[in-house]
Amino acid sequence: MSEDDQAVMVRNLLADLPLAGAEESFSPILERRGLRIERIVSHGHATPADRPYQQAEDEWVMVVAGAARLWLDGTGEVELGRGDHLLIPSGLRHRVT
Amino acid sequence: MSEDDQAVMVRNLLADLPLAGAEESFSPILERRGLRIERIVSHGHATPADRPYQQAEDEWVMVVAGAARLWLDGTGEVELGRGDHLLIPSGLRHRVT
Numbered sequence: 001m002s003e004d005d006q007a008v009m010v011r012n013l014l015a016d017l018p019l020a021g022a023e024e025s026f027s028p029i030l031e032r033r034g035l036r037i038e039r040i041v042s043h044g045h046a047t048p049a050d051r052p053y054q055q056a057e058d059e060w061v062m063v064v065a066g067a068a069r070l071w072l073d074g075t076g077e078v079e080l081g082r083g084d085h086l087l088i089p090s091g092l093r094h095r096v097t
Numbered sequence: 098m099s100e101d102d103q104a105v106m107v108r109n110l111l112a113d114l115p116l117a118g119a120e121e122s123f124s125p126i127l128e129r130r131g132l133r134i135e136r137i138v139s140h141g142h143a144t145p146a147d148r149p150y151q152q153a154e155d156e157w158v159m160v161v162a163g164a165a166r167l168w169l170d171g172t173g174e175v176e177l178g179r180g181d182h183l184l185i186p187s188g189l190r191h192r193v194t
Contacts, residue, residue: 007172008182008189013159014180030157030184034131037157060127060134062110064161064180075104083161087127092105 013039014065024096040072047095059088069097072090111162117141121193125143139165144192156185182188 011029016049024045029039036057047053048066052073062085070086071077073093078086088094106152108126115122121142127134133154144150149170159182167183168174170190175183185191 008169008175008183010175010177010181010183012178012180013182026140032131032155052099058129062161064159072105078105080107080109081109083109084107085126086105086107087109095191096136 052095054092054093058090071095071097143194149190149192151190155187168192168194
């Protein structure tokens, strides 16, 4: 990189949050081969019990602000606070509760 | 995944922090092909000006707690607070200031 290249841009994850009451919101941050980083915002959202998430990709999740409760097949319900992180293996059914 | 598989493990990024005054600390969280997630803890640490970091990989950084100041070649100094994130392209010289 030389001095002529574009300046590196700083953005904030906690800025421009969607309004409370909206659906769970997913915003892409970065995509690379084999990787997608996205911001997920939930406001008391719960996944319908009969329609759990189930993905072809591993999903590493960390709570940056607030708190959440997740149900994971084979584990049960877990409470997550700020800084808590976990890896949801591909194919594992899970829900925001 | 079946109910017999191992339960998913929750860990906390802000737990077990190294003592203040220690060197900048890097802890691996997850490794996959083309991806490494690590926790970086700095306590007023500054990278020596004549030995900037310069990596073969792109590095996406987000401040989860506290604040930091980085110098980036071609951009200059940026102040980062909680939630701020940026992509440091591979090869770009940068320092914690």
